[in-house]
Amino acid sequence: MFMSMMICLNMLCQHPSPEPEAVVKHVSGTVRPPEYAKWSRIALKKTEEKYPDAEIVDYLHIGREKTGYRTAKEKFKLWMREKGKEYGLYVTVEFDIETEGLKNITFQKTDSAHNGN
Secondary structure (H helix, E strand, C coil), X not given: CHHHHHHHHHHHHHCCCCXXXXXXXXXXXXXXXXXXXXXXXXXXXXXXXXXXXXXXXXXXXXXXXXXXXXXXXXXXXXXXXXXXXXXXXXXXXXXXXXXCCEEEEEEEECCCCCCXX
16 A cells, blocks of 8 residues: 555656646546546637637636537636736537537637626
């Protein structure tokens, strides 16, 4: 048990800032990344492409909504900072559940942190 904990601590020290979707080893086994990990990476990447002058300050996974027999949407709220102003940005990623193919991405700005979810 002690040796397992030492290995775990050693792994954490070697990788002090792992990606949020990284697989983490711990004493009781392996924790798999959340289902939305792939879609959060895509949402962040597409947001950076669409808003190149903005900084992503924070993000929240709101949830998954099944929209059809084979389609679903993952919804995220990002907090953005651009030219001294901050705003919320909803990013919705629609995809095929079976093939995991990307179908569509939509962006919706909010005026403040108090709008929406």
